[in-house]
Amino acid sequence: MPNWLLPEHIADVLPSEARKIEELRRLMLDNFRLYGYELVMPPLLEYVESLMTGAGQDTELRTFKLVDQISGRMLGLRADMTTQVARIDAHLLNRATVTRLCYAGSVLHTRPSGLHTTREPLQIGAEIYGHAGLEADAEIQELALASLALAGFTDVRLDLSHVGVLRAILAEDANAAKDEAALYLLLRAKDVPGLEAQTAHYSPLVRSALLALPNLYGDVDVLKRAREVLPDLPGIAKALAELAALAATADNAAIGREVAVDLADLRGYQYESGAMFAIYVPGLPNAVLRGGRYDHVGEAFGRARPATGFSMDLRELARLLPTAERKHSIRAPWGNAPELKDKIAELRKTGEVVIQSLPGHSNEQDEFECDRALVLDDSGSNWILKNLG
Numbered sequence: 283m284p285n286w287l288l289p290e291h292i293a294d295v296l297p298s299e300a301r302k303i304e305e306l307r308r309l310m311l312d313n314f315r316l317y318g319y320e321l322v323m324p325p326l327l328e329y330v331e332s333l334m335t336g337a338g339q340d341t342e343l344r345t346f347k348l349v350d351q352i353s354g355r356m357l358g359l360r361a362d363m364t365t366q367v368a369r370i371d372a373h374l375l376n377r378a379t380v381t382r383l384c385y386a387g388s389v390l391h392t393r394p395s396g397l398h399t400t401r402e403p404l405q406i407g408a409e410i411y412g413h414a415g416l417e418a419d420a421e422i423q424e425l426a427l428a429s430l431a432l433a434g435f436t437d438v439r440l441d442l443s444h445v446g447v448l449r450a451i452l453a454e455d456a457n458a459a460k461d462e463a464a465l466y467l468l469l470r471a472k473d474v475p476g477l478e479a480q481t482a483h484y485s486p487l488v489r490s491a492l493l494a495l496p497n498l499y500g501d502v503d504v505l506k507r508a509r510e511v512l513p514d515l516p517g518i519a520k521a522l523a524e525l526a527a528l529a530a531t532a533d534n535a536a537i538g539r540e541v542a543v544d545l546a547d548l549r550g551y552q553y554e555s556g557a558m559f560a561i562y563v564p565g566l567p568n569a570v571l572r573g574g575r576y577d578h579v580g581e582a583f584g585r586a587r588p589a590t591g592f593s594m595d596l597r598e599l600a601r602l603l604p605t606a607e608r609k610h611s612i613r614a615p616w617g618n619a620p621e622l623k624d625k626i627a628e629l630r631k632t633g634e635v636v637i638q639s640l641p642g643h644s645n646e647q648d649e650f651e652c653d654r655a656l657v658l659d660d661s662g663s664n665w666i667l668k669n670l671g
């Protein structure tokens with residue numbers, strides 16, 4: 283086996299793709315800043331216990347582990363930056379008021395989440411800490427949609443869900459509560475036969491509610507149907523009311539945005555505590571962006587803070603965008619003459635790409651198309667631009 287082979291689901295990013303990803307990253311971080319989100323950069327590597335704090339079983343399974351040669355302790359490579367940012371809010375910033383934070387960086391997954399998915403997503407996201415009301419969730423959803431729109435994705439579907447529904451159902455039956463992890467998996471796979479088998483010994487009320495969840499998806503009218511078929515529990519009523527309010531805020535038919543509800547969509551890292559959402563774009567079965575409320579993660583770090591946010595993978599997003607057009611650029615000869623150097627510097631200052639041909643080479647570039655050349659005029663003393671036909 284050649285020793286330069288990369289592991290499965292790990293890849294180099296080549297010039298034009300890398301450029302697309304980087305442009306998206308800048309666009310989005312600049313936009314987050316316009317909403318007042320401050321950039322943080324958590325480390326790639328932490329003690330494994332700290333990475334697992336407040337996170338669910340999914341995170342545990344997804345985290346690569348290695349031994350620290352300095353402390354002898356187990357380290358983990360981050361699989362999700364959200365809990366790291368929650369730690370920063372809870373401990374390092376220690377602010378009593380609202381804090382808005384954003385981030386962008388590579389995360390690593392032990393296994394890919396889909397057939398063609400990378401194990402090294404470039405995660406970008408934004409989080410609000412310190413506000414328990416739905417206004418924060420609405421702002422996060424608006425920012426998520428605006429970020430995708432900026433990247434060129436306007437034809438999107440926003441799916442809403444709420445962990446409060448499942449939690450309220452499970453609280454009615456101790457046996458069901460014990461099986462929470464297994465139920466999560468069955469629900470997110472919409473595995474009805476599996477659910478039927480799993481719920482056979484639960485109380486009839488809990489069993490019928492759990493079996494109803496996989497069918498509760500569709501447009502916003504699902505909320506009405508959910509009120510009819512789910513048990514009349516305060517936790518469920520509260521969750522459905524929150525979803526109705528968020529759906530009303532997000533609904534904007536004028537820009538072609540579709541809002542849907544899927545009460546069994548509980549994918550994620552299992553730290554969510556309230557309303558959750560996922561955004562889908564045409565041509566991709568998996569959500570391109572996920573988010574939601576996770577009020578208990580800060581608590582696990584010793585400081586309870588309401589929290590809500592979203593994140594997405596820039597590599598996946600960039601893959602969906604058309605290849606960027608090649609940038610027009612200028613070819614210049616090699617040389618140290620001050621007039622040539624000055625002319626090149628002057629052009630670069632105006633944003634032009636100027637590529638000096640090294641002696642004996644022609645340029646082969648993926649990203650740049652040299653449509654002009656810097657040449658000496660007839661007098662032999664002035665550098666001028668000549669169009670290349």
Ligand SMILES: N[C@@H](Cc1c[nH]c[nH+]1)C(=O)O
Pocket residue numbers: 362363364407409550551572573574575576590591592593594
């Ligand atoms: N980090 C979560 C999404 C999220 C961000 N903030 C809250 N939830 C994910 O990747 O699924």
